[in-house]
Amino acid sequence: MRTLPVRLHPRQDLRGALASILADTGGGAAFVLQGIGSLSVARIRFAGKPEATELRGDLEILTLAGSLSSDGWHLHITVADAQGRVTGGHVAPGCIVRTTAEILLALLPENAFSREPDAESGCNELVIRPVAPPGGA
Template identity: 35%
Template sequence: MAIEPNDAMELAVVSSPLQSHAVRIPANADLVPSLLEAAHQAMQHSKAQSAFVMTAVGSLSTVTLRMAATDKQEPRSSKKRKAQDEGVSLAGSTALQVKTFPNHFEIVSLVGTFSKGGGKHLHMSVSNAQGQVLGGHLVGGKVFTTLELVLGTMPGVAFTREMDEISGYKELVVKPQQDTNSAEEKN
């Protein structure tokens, strides 16, 4: 049975061979800048314009997460329908909370994408000493002992971030990669 996409939904599926890149981020490193640098190096090495987290394990001494958006008044499902019908952004209809947790944590999940120009979208789950798990959109953190990271790159695929009128945020756009030779590489 074939699955029919929603009439309003346009899917851009671009395939590519996969390359993997392993890195260890040391103790006391700033988490997000280190992830961005690792992704930048992986993309540069593979001449790719896209990267993503394949797996990550390690520990943090602090983590800052943006919690799931909460609706300011009406249910999000009715806001989404209204936004789609009227072309209104959802961004102004939600409240965002950023929380910093200054305890030691084990990383139980890290997922996300990176774009060539430094764009990123990362979500993380961590567990504390009691085994309680919390998670959200990764804003920052500090590596405690180590972060063992494997990134994937997809030569031939470009991830960009462009403003989405319905969500009100810069969202992932997947495209075939144009020219892999940048102006810097030609000089």
């Protein structure tokens, strides 16, 4: 495992920026260990709901965690609004950084993640496969 601290800047799309960072590292598996910062737009999909809900305003990221791969994501976020109300759920595309997002990634070069149908859950779930080290088994 290799850790990678990153800082996202105003107006960056949270998921898009993380996708670019993962692609730039050449990795196929990573976890977001933690994230804090702020958003001007949060798009959050609540449990059991098919569509994301959009929140706008001065939003503080209280937590950000999940798994990343080139073919699927599972990110959860909690945010607080200017009145201190807390909302959380699945990160959807369109979360826009307001001032900063400080994120700690754990890159896992010895693994490959994919999302594949799971008969038991009925959803695409995480599948973890080992990756052979360069130059041998």
